[in-house]
Amino acid sequence: MFETVVYSPLFGIVLSIAAFEAGIWIQKKTRKAICNPLVIAILLCIAVLVLFDIPLEAYNKGGDIINLFLGPATAVLALNIYNQMDVLKKHFWPVLAGCTAGSITSIGSVFLLCKAFGLDDSITKALLPKSCTTPIAVGIAESQGGVVAITMVAVLLTGLIGALAAPLFAKVFHIKSPVAQGLATGACSHALGTTKALEMGEVQGAMSGISIGVCGIITVILSLFL
Amino acid sequence: MRILAQIGIVLFVCLLGEAIAAVLPFPFPASVIGMVLLFLLLACKWLKPRHIQEKSNFLLSNMAFFFIPAGVGLLDYLDVLKANLVPLLVICLVTTPLVFLVTGWTVQAVMKWTARKEDKPDV
Numbered sequence: 001m002f003e004t005v006v007y008s009p010l011f012g013i014v015l016s017i018a019a020f021e022a023g024i025w026i027q028k029k030t031r032k033a034i035c036n037p038l039v040i041a042i043l044l045c046i047a048v049l050v051l052f053d054i055p056l057e058a059y060n061k062g063g064d065i066i067n068l069f070l071g072p073a074t075a076v077l078a079l080n081i082y083n084q085m086d087v088l089k090k091h092f093w094p095v096l097a098g099c100t101a102g103s104i105t106s107i108g109s110v111f112l113l114c115k116a117f118g119l120d121d122s123i124t125k126a127l128l129p130k131s132c133t134t135p136i137a138v139g140i141a142e143s144q145g146g147v148v149a150i151t152m153v154a155v156l157l158t159g160l161i162g163a164l165a166a167p168l169f170a171k172v173f174h175i176k177s178p179v180a181q182g183l184a185t186g187a188c189s190h191a192l193g194t195t196k197a198l199e200m201g202e203v204q205g206a207m208s209g210i211s212i213g214v215c216g217i218i219t220v221i222l223s224l225f226l
Numbered sequence: 227m228r229i230l231a232q233i234g235i236v237l238f239v240c241l242l243g244e245a246i247a248a249v250l251p252f253p254f255p256a257s258v259i260g261m262v263l264l265f266l267l268l269a270c271k272w273l274k275p276r277h278i279q280e281k282s283n284f285l286l287s288n289m290a291f292f293f294i295p296a297g298v299g300l301l302d303y304l305d306v307l308k309a310n311l312v313p314l315l316v317i318c319l320v321t322t323p324l325v326f327l328v329t330g331w332t333v334q335a336v337m338k339w340t341a342r343k344e345d346k347p348d349v
Contacts, residue, residue: 012295016291016294016295016298017291019294020290020291020294036290037290038290038291038293038294038297041290041291041294041297042294042297042298042300045294045297045298046298046300046301049298049301050301056298056299056301056302059295059298060295060299062295063294063295063298063299064295066291066292066294066295067292067295067296069285069292070257070292070293070296071240071243071244071256071257071260072236072237072240072260072281072285073285073286073288073289073292074255074257074258074260074261075236075239075240075243075257075260075261075263075264076236076261076264076278076281076282076285076286077261077286078261078262078263078264078265078268079264079268079275079278079279079282079286080286081265082265082268082269082275083275093336093340094333094336094337094340095333097332097333097336098329098330098332098333098336099329101328101329101332102325102328102329102332105321105324105325105328105329106321106324106325109320109321109324109325110317110321113313113316113317113320113321114313114317117313117316117317119310119313123306123310127314127317130317130318130321131321131322131325134289134290134293135257135289135293136255136257136258138293138296139255139256139257139258140255140258142255143247143253143254143255143256144253145253147303147306148296148299149296149297149299149300149302149303149307150300150303150306150307150310150314152293152296152297152299152300153297153300153307153314154314154317154318156297157314157315157318158318158321158322161318161319161322162322162326165322165323166326169323169326169327169330170326170330173323173326173327173330173331175326175327175330175331175334176334177333177334177337179333179337180329180330180331180333180334180337181330183329183330183333184325184326184327184329184330184333185326187325187326187329188321188322188323188325188326188329189322189326191289211329216258217258217262220254220255220258224252224254
């Protein structure tokens, strides 16, 4: 009976939804950036699989079905970018220059550090797009042959650092312009950082959102040259 | 527009993205091609936001959920993670503030420069 249940595709889907709902509930209760629903959901799912000795292969029967939505979920980011066209046009040059500089810095510094640590090629390729939003980072890592699970860890970690420390960074580095604060937050820590940028102010939130899309596209282009 | 038709539009564009990714001579994420195609369709007004609004809202507002299986896949790579944990932490802790710094300073510099140009009209 146990086998039949866990090997049903419904098992992985139901477990994921339950874990995510629990994550959202915990986030609402604590209101802490560190209690990210995705992080909580992943840890809960892993805990259940380990605790009940359920093979990953069983979970993935449902997991693969959820994975099917990754492409469409990334594609509809287009609507977000389209909706922000007016703001994007207004600040065209600062956005383009900032996001280009940020993306080059991210890829360049990650690449150099990976070489310095002597990391495997599959790990380096997984880490390179880590400042991008999850869908784009996973897309890049997958197409380059990086370990996607490691990309997920790096992307979430980077996002959490930004979400926790963005106001501190702005203070320490003397970045006072709200436009610059927003773009910098989005460039270094994607959607997770954007949650903090929205708290910092309306302009910061909007610019951070734009930065996610623009940095994502620039990083995809840059990754072609690696 | 009916939700099933919206799903059809989004999935068709994604399928087109996969087809293009397959013929490109270099590795390029199919999902990003789908995003670019969708953006072009919107920008050229061939597609109106209302044609994909509800489907998009559903996907965007639950975005994080779709990444759970990718994260749970870590279970097969726990030894890889353990072996690379210290470099991974160092890389994230060093590069995140660095990217913030470079982006922020670049934006402020460019804004100052464009503001100065607007003050002094072309001669």
